Amino acid sequence: MAPQKSTSILPLAATIPAVLLASAWLYQRIHQESSEASTANNNREEPAHDALINREIGITSTDAVLDRRLSSRNTITIAYASTTGTCASYAAKLQTALQELKNNYIIQVVKVAEVDWWDELLNNEEDDSTESSGKPPILLFVLPTWTDGALPPESQIIIESLKEITSDWRVAPEPLRGKESVRVGAFGMGSSAYDPETVGKPAKQVFSHLVKLGARPLVTAKSSTKKVDGKKSKSLMIGDSEVGDADVVFQKWLNGILGALEEGENDVIKGRKKYGAKSKKEDSSDCACKESGDQAAASVTGCCTNKSDREESAGCCSDTKEKNDDYGSSTDSLSDEDDEDEGSDIVDLEDMGDIMNEQNLQSKSAEPKEMVTKKQAKALKKEGYKLIGTHSAVKLCRWTKHQLRGRGGCYKHTHYGITSYQCMEATPSLACANKCVFCWRHHKNPVGREWRWKTDDPKMIVEEAVNMHVNMIKETKGVPGIQMDRWEEAHQVRHCALSLVGEPIMYPRINELLVELHERKISTFLVTNGQHPQAINDLIPITQLYVSVDASTPESLEEIDRPLFRDAWDRLKTSLSCLKDKGQRTVARLTVVKGWNSDEIGGYARLIALGHCSLVEVKGVTFCGKSDASNLNMTNTPWHHEIVEFTKKLMEELNKIRQAGGDDPLPEYDLACEHKHSCSVLLARVDQFAVPDPENPAKRKWRTWIDYDKFQELAATHAADPTFKFGVTDYLADTPDWAVFGSNEEGFDPTDNRHRRKKKYPKYTRFDASGVPTHDTFDEPLTEQEINELKAMLEKRKMQVGDGSTVTEFKSGEKRIEDASLMFRGLVVIR
Numbered sequence: 001m002a003p004q005k006s007t008s009i010l011p012l013a014a015t016i017p018a019v020l021l022a023s024a025w026l027y028q029r030i031h032q033e034s035s036e037a038s039t040a041n042n043n044r045e046e047p048a049h050d051a052l053i054n055r056e057i058g059i060t061s062t063d064a065v066l067d068r069r070l071s072s073r074n075t076i077t078i079a080y081a082s083t084t085g086t087c088a089s090y091a092a093k094l095q096t097a098l099q100e101l102k103n104n105y106i107i108q109v110v111k112v113a114e115v116d117w118w119d120e121l122l123n124n125e126e127d128d129s130t131e132s133s134g135k136p137p138i139l140l141f142v143l144p145t146w147t148d149g150a151l152p153p154e155s156q157i158i159i160e161s162l163k164e165i166t167s168d169w170r171v172a173p174e175p176l177r178g179k180e181s182v183r184v185g186a187f188g189m190g191s192s193a194y195d196p197e198t199v200g201k202p203a204k205q206v207f208s209h210l211v212k213l214g215a216r217p218l219v220t221a222k223s224s225t226k227k228v229d230g231k232k233s234k235s236l237m238i239g240d241s242e243v244g245d246a247d248v249v250f251q252k253w254l255n256g257i258l259g260a261l262e263e264g265e266n267d268v269i270k271g272r273k274k275y276g277a278k279s280k281k282e283d284s285s286d287c288a289c290k291e292s293g294d295q296a297a298a299s300v301t302g303c304c305t306n307k308s309d310r311e312e313s314a315g316c317c318s319d320t321k322e323k324n325d326d327y328g329s330s331t332d333s334l335s336d337e338d339d340e341d342e343g344s345d346i347v348d349l350e351d352m353g354d355i356m357n358e359q360n361l362q363s364k365s366a367e368p369k370e371m372v373t374k375k376q377a378k379a380l381k382k383e384g385y386k387l388i389g390t391h392s393a394v395k396l397c398r399w400t401k402h403q404l405r406g407r408g409g410c411y412k413h414t415h416y417g418i419t420s421y422q423c424m425e426a427t428p429s430l431a432c433a434n435k436c437v438f439c440w441r442h443h444k445n446p447v448g449r450e451w452r453w454k455t456d457d458p459k460m461i462v463e464e465a466v467n468m469h470v471n472m473i474k475e476t477k478g479v480p481g482i483q484m485d486r487w488e489e490a491h492q493v494r495h496c497a498l499s500l501v502g503e504p505i506m507y508p509r510i511n512e513l514l515v516e517l518h519e520r521k522i523s524t525f526l527v528t529n530g531q532h533p534q535a536i537n538d539l540i541p542i543t544q545l546y547v548s549v550d551a552s553t554p555e556s557l558e559e560i561d562r563p564l565f566r567d568a569w570d571r572l573k574t575s576l577s578c579l580k581d582k583g584q585r586t587v588a589r590l591t592v593v594k595g596w597n598s599d600e601i602g603g604y605a606r607l608i609a610l611g612h613c614s615l616v617e618v619k620g621v622t623f624c625g626k627s628d629a630s631n632l633n634m635t636n637t638p639w640h641h642e643i644v645e646f647t648k649k650l651m652e653e654l655n656k657i658r659q660a661g662g663d664d665p666l667p668e669y670d671l672a673c674e675h676k677h678s679c680s681v682l683l684a685r686v687d688q689f690a691v692p693d694p695e696n697p698a699k700r701k702w703r704t705w706i707d708y709d710k711f712q713e714l715a716a717t718h719a720a721d722p723t724f725k726f727g728v729t730d731y732l733a734d735t736p737d738w739a740v741f742g743s744n745e746e747g748f749d750p751t752d753n754r755h756r757r758k759k760k761y762p763k764y765t766r767f768d769a770s771g772v773p774t775h776d777t778f779d780e781p782l783t784e785q786e787i788n789e790l791k792a793m794l795e796k797r798k799m800q801v802g803d804g805s806t807v808t809e810f811k812s813g814e815k816r817i818e819d820a821s822l823m824f825r826g827l828v829v830i831r
């Protein structure tokens with residue numbers, strides 16, 4: 001894992017060009033001179049300010065760099081936020097006190113704004129560089145309270161991340177509990193002079209979210225023996241500068257922390273004496289605490305930490321008495337802390353023991369859980385998904401409507417001859433094993449390495465999917481421009497794209513589902529992210545099998561797909577190699593995100609060569625146009641000519657590999673089709689898809705289209721007799737001239753009406769000095785009411801992110817600019 005970069009606030013003028021190229025996290029991108037000047041000035045002062053604070057308070061790690069994962073054993077991480085230096089100073093005192101303890105913990109200090117909390121808390125596979133056994137990680141927070149009970153704007157990211165993680169239905173319950181049992185403590189600072197209701201609110205929020213996620217309060221009833229003023233210490237304590245008790249409360253809190261660490265040391269020693277020093281492997285396979293019931297020793301020594309087996313760990317190390325003691329001893333009153341969550345996100349710690357008991361009971365019960373809860377289902381339905389059973393969904397693709405209106409089909413129409421208005425987009429698994437930066441359902445679909453949910457019947461899924469899809473078609477009847485002959489035909493689904501969202505191949509009964517589709521004479525295009533090679537091997541013949549290739553190096557795969565599997569790169573390579581033996585049409589699908597994965601073209605060629613894929617689809621990433629909801633910005637969206645250039649270079653690289661020869665030489669690839677409208681170019685294997693043009697034998701004629709009836713015939717024969725084999729060349733059809741690369745039509749079917757875009761217009765063309773739009777796309781002045789509404793949105797955003805501009809750089813190099821005054825400028829209407 002790459003070390004955390006130290007940048008907290010960058011001089012904007014110096015960083016903007018690099019940011020624009022490199023970041024998929026940019027919220028806003030267009031800057032006017034006035035705002036640039038002022039924000040640059042704001043930001044230039046910050047590093048000096050930070051350095052000053054660090055020097056004055058004596059934080060030894062002036063960079064505040066995360067050297068180790070938060071989840072590394074034997075590691076104490078002090079995470080702090082500070083604007084006027086108070087909390088930074090307490091963080092420094094804490095650091096010194098812990099260092100003086102000399103208890104072999106590695107102590108690191110970091111600003112909360114610099115941590116990618118999603119990654120650090122959830123992607124908590126052990127860092128190769130860290131110990132495989134030892135004391136559980138400790139996370140200590142020192143956090144101030146700022147306006148309205150929030151953290152300073154640049155640090156508010158932690159609250160947002162924790163809220164998202166806690167409420168994200170993709171995240172398994174108590175993710176922090178499984179492996180390392182992270183211990184947590186928090187000291188909050190505030191002043192009741194501002195608002196007594198808000199004092200220490202951020203610290204309380206962070207603490208209670210982490211406990212809800214499975215972290216354990218560090219100070220237990222047992223360890224809280226050090227007393228100040230006759231009161232016990234707790235894991236979470238709050239100082240109030242108005243009352244003037246901050247130093248005393250901090251000291252009390254610190255004593256509790258130190259007491260807990262000493263207690264932990266004793267437990268480790270006790271544990272070692274009792275069970276002898278064990279290797280990690282022995283610990284997990286022969287669980288000492290199971291035999292002895294000594295939960296504390298077990299959790300301290302790292303026993304029961306098999307993350308991939310939550311049930312086992314929950315069942316084994318889930319001593320509720322210890323948990324309840326922990327929570328009982330660590331809570332101040334948290335009842336009124338999270339008004340905006342309407343009580344749904346935050347659970348009082350008093351209730352936490354009960355909840356965890358419930359969760360443990362759930363995870364122990366024989367019946368697997370449903371993937372989608374009622375609440376999540378409601379949220380998904382709101383976004384247009386039609387949910388089927390407990391883990392599947394369909395959604396009407398925009399190209400379906402597009403072609404129903406005679407405005408052209410999608411690139412699959414151009415490249416392979418599907419009828420877009422008879423194509424159903426579906427998934428039998430909303431879950432996947434990635435968290436891709438360009439995922440348009442980002443943060444919503446569940447994650448998991450393997451299937452761990454209730455499994456619905458494939459017949460039911462297909463039947464429901466088709467019914468729901470047809471109902472959605474029916475609803476388009478009133479849409480202006482719908483061609484009624486096409487609308488009638490659209491009631492007959494002929495194609496299914498299993499690529500909506502999630503990982504279809506994870507569904508344990510995927511083959512039965514595919515058979516069901518074939519029996520209905522529906523062609524099958526399935527897209528996998530290449531994390532389940534065995535499932536690829538086991539897959540029955542389908543019309544076209546895709547593996548997404550989002551990166552050409554292990555490092556960029558880590559950054560772009562953010563996979564759950566530690567061996568994701570090897571899994572991808574194995575998956576691609578599996579394609580070689582599939583027999584039917586296979587596709588390597590490259591989604592180009594400018595500035596993220598558009599380099600290293602040779603690496604892509606080497607990956608494609610592993611599978612001798614029949615086709616290579618290169619497509620520019622799509623930007624949905626909503627800057628706040630998407631991880632991507634227009635800057636990351638390549639133009640068609642850039643995709644063409646990329647594909648040509650890729651072809652050159654493939655040809656180099658071919659020319660190098662070898663035992664199993666790579667076949668020749670050539671540019672076959674393009675669909676300009678969706679920025680897509682197709683490379684096809686010449687040996688499989690090209691024949692000499694009968695009219696001009698010196699020229700190639702492409703056959704990338706599919707004879708769907710023939711495919712269904714072949715699939716049915718195979719279903720009746722699995723020894724019957726068929727291959728790519730058995731169900732080819734001629735590619736029409738308009739679909740061929742370089743045609744005048746640019747891949748647009750001439751039977752449809754082309755609505756040409758003259759250019760991409762910004763949604764707003766003029767803005768006032770504060771960043772509020774004043775003129776629309778067509779340079780027409782906005783009404784006063786419209787301007788006022790936009791002004792109110794801007795004010796709201798300012799309340800959230802502050803007045804100035806901050807650039808936060810995450811470990812992966814992603815950067816995020818937050819500047820309320822720029823919120824409308826990245827908006828672009830694509831027509």
Ligand SMILES: Cc1cc2nc3c(=O)[nH]c(=O)nc-3n(C[C@H](O)[C@H](O)[C@H](O)COP(=O)(O)O)c2cc1C
Pocket residue numbers: 081082083084085086087088144145146147148149150189190191192194195198199200241
């Ligand atoms: C502009 C400003 C707003 C504040 N708002 C609050 C508040 O809403 N609630 C609160 O309890 N304390 C509030 N405080 C008090 C701070 O939490 C307190 O001064 C704290 O020690 C600041 O820590 P820091 O200097 O490390 O950032 C505010 C302080 C300032 C300067």
Ligand code: SF4
Pocket residue numbers: 431432433434435436438439440441442445501502503529
């Ligand atoms: S694999 Fe697909 S569903 Fe999963 S995160 Fe990536 S884009 Fe989203």
